[in-house]
Amino acid sequence: MPHLLITDDEPAICDVLAEIASTEGYTVAVAKDIRQARIQLGRQKPDLMLLDMVLPDGDGIQFWSDLELPDTRVVFMTGHSSIDSAIEALRCGAVDYLRKPVNLQRVRALLAGMKPSLNERQEPSSADCFKNMIGQSRAMQLLCAHIEKVAPTQATVLLVGESGTGKELAAEAIHLASPRRKKPFMPVNCGAISPNLIESELFGHEKGSFTGADRQHIGYFERAQGGTLFLDEITEMSMDLQVRLLRVLETGRFMRVGTNVEIPADVRIVAATNCNPEQAMSEGTLREDLYYRLSVFPLELAPLRERQDDVMLLADHFLQKLNKENRTHKVFSPSALKAIQEYAWPGNIRELRNYVYRSFILADDVIEGDFTTFDLHSPSGGSSKDIVLPVGVPLAEANRELILATLKQCGGVKKLTAERLGISLKTLYNRLEEYGATEGDSSTARRTL
Structure with missing residues (x-):
């Protein structure tokens, strides 16, 4: 039976979480501060920890970082949430991040999905079902x-x-x-x-x-x-x-x-x-x-402009994934973070992912917020650019250049491209099929939210 350690200084929260965990098949230990948590850790190593980020005798994230428990998973909780704290929690290896007052239904699903692999379950857990759906909004x-x-x-x-x-x-x-x-x-x-x-x-x-x-x-x-x-x-x-x-x-x-x-x-x-x-x-x-x-x-599904709490979580998720794949340690500069947070993202998550990907390629160690190749300064996205064509160019070729340039400026978002060009989405698809450019804009962002 998996073992859970709840560390929180609010007895009412501990009682509710312990009751839910028991019904999900966990044995439960409770600690109100870091000192008691260390005692419980000495008695039995937990498979999962629900850990408050702010405790009476110290910082929960620092406490977790000092521990060497490679086989233990951690979920941070806090009543003082911020984008920075969420990102910090995820960087420390947290499998999830809960804001108080915690959503009990989400906690129940999370606990059901976190039962260790020793149960030898082959079916995806509840947590696995939502593993690519990043966000706490x-x-x-x-x-x-x-x-x-x-x-x-x-x-x-x-x-x-x-x-x-x-x-x-x-x-x-x-x-x-x-x-x-x-x-x-x-x-x-x-x-x-x-x-x-x-x-x-x-x-x-x-x-x-x-x-x-x-x-x-x-x-x-x-x-x-x-x-x-x-x-x-x-x-x-x-x-x-x-x-x-x-x-x-x-x-x-x-x-x-x-x-x-x-x-x-x-x-x-x-x-x-x-x-x-x-x-x-x-x-x-x-x-x-x-x-x-x-x-x-x-x-x-809400557009990203209505999920402001998730923008930085998603951006950091995409960046850390690229860092892991390429064995790098690139970070966003304050100016980049500000630009990302203030931009309206008309292309939603796909546009955000494409921006992070482009910025990652261009940056050395620090991703700045001043890339002229993909400006983030207007709600409509991108900067105004002119297309220069020689006199006498065939109309079909002019249309091709205009469509592809608009698609690029819209971050590969076809719906937005069609709206700007004043044509139907079906017409755009037909044109792109003619140009052999039907897959270039979407294949990189289909599997991650």
Whole structure:
């Protein structure tokens, strides 16, 4: 049975945490200060510590840093939270960081997920489900709590949020926290697949069903059997295909292109859109009946500008990951920290990650806040730049230069690029496909929130 040491000078908090831990299968010891904690450590080494950062007789982080407990995990707690303290806690190897008053539901999930590997559990823990969802803001806590509620059910989920807010990671967290976790998780970007191929990609096709179909193709629905199918940018799907999808959701069966044989669809659907669903319905890009079938449990992902508490946590997370991969020790300068905190991040987490990546490449040891290649000084993002083209350049080439330059200035965020150019997202995808530039902006940021 795993052992937990709670170190906090508030008896009421200790009592509640100890009760929760006991119900989760932990043995529990309690200490009100560092002196008592040392005594408890001498009696039994804990598998996990819940440690207050400010204790009557010293600093919790310094106390932890002085200990040599490589097999013990630590979660810091504090009633005096700040961005700096959160970053410091994570740098000290903390697996999580809790602000007081602590969210008891989150504590319960955390404790359930922290049971040591000696239990030999092969399934992902609750903590593993949210390992890539970085943040302590109220919006992030609420999102994780809702995911935890809906994941064990079979309800379809509709994720609504701006481009770059981490909808795929939220969908994957739903999958990992569900009974389907051992089966495939299949993400599909409906806007990135040619309209002529998307039906075949989703449902598969038989050999000879159309020109070029020289062999049988197994679609995403079959490949995701027993698991979760994530349909991103659902409004980019044609209306005819939306009808077929609705039928699959209602009947639980589908057919490959070129056959009348029905195949059972044991798949949970999680869909996503970066558009306002009501507006999409009014504009005719989303069927009303499909919307109500998908949004059994709608979840909204907040843009980064509404998650100010998470901006520096995310920036530091990306930087430390790069430091680890490259065996470096680069840091942000005060000017860079100020610029990051004050910028509006219209491209959300994807834009932030791209900025950290670019800055990391350009910096020697200290990342400054004055990079002219990627300025952070206006809410709209980037600095105004002109494109100089010679007289007589073909219009198609001029369009290409304008689109690619705007995409670069927008940090690779396609939705923002389309808005600035005054074209639809589908038109932008078609142009990028022509230019062979469909993947360059998003592949680096798909797996981390």
